[in-house]
Amino acid sequence: MSTKELKVSAIAEGTVIDHIPCENAFRIVRVLGLADTDDVVTLGINFKSRKMGKKGIIKVGGRFLSREEINKIALLAPDAVLNIIRDYKVTEKVRPEIPNEITGIVKCANPNCVTNHGEAAQRFRVISRKPLSLRCVYCERITGEEEINFL
Numbered sequence: 001m002s003t004k005e006l007k008v009s010a011i012a013e014g015t016v017i018d019h020i021p022c023e024n025a026f027r028i029v030r031v032l033g034l035a036d037t038d039d040v041v042t043l044g045i046n047f048k049s050r051k052m053g054k055k056g057i058i059k060v061g062g063r064f065l066s067r068e069e070i071n072k073i074a075l076l077a078p079d080a081v082l083n084i085i086r087d088y089k090v091t092e093k094v095r096p097e098i099p100n101e102i103t104g105i106v107k108c109a110n111p112n113c114v115t116n117h118g119e120a121a122q123r124f125r126v127i128s129r130k131p132l133s134l135r136c137v138y139c140e141r142i143t144g145e146e147e148i149n150f151l
């Protein structure tokens with residue numbers, strides 16, 4: 001990320017999520033509960049990106065993300081880069097990766113699935129990363145990217 005982008009609203013400490021597909025930027029805001037936070041949140045979309053054409057950026061002041069939050073971001077923004085900011089400087093870059101198996105994050109799209117009736121924990125095999133496609137271990141229903149509902 002260039003210094004120019006950082007300056008738009010520099011944060012002293014926190015996380016800058018870069019390289020988000022624009023269409024998923026608002027979903028990530030929702031998934032991370034950023035609409036209901038006291039943290040300073042800046043959301044930008046349609047930034048020019050050499051790699052993606054257009055991209056979204058979310059800056060969250062005063063907050064570092066958990067492993068589970070990073071895994072959720074991986075599902076919605078597989079090319080994202082998380083810049084960890086301390087004292088206005090990027091001290092670490094984290095690239096979220098979609099694991100081969102996903103447990104307890106996403107709901108199965110099949111309403112009749114045992115996991116939607118409290119009988120088993122949600123578990124998926126990742127069939128494809130781009131486009132994202134998850135197969136439920138229990139009912140074998142495929143959940144596609146646009147169907148993803150987080151727990």
Ligand SMILES: [Zn+2]
Nearest residue numbers: 108113136139
């Ligand atoms: Zn299922």
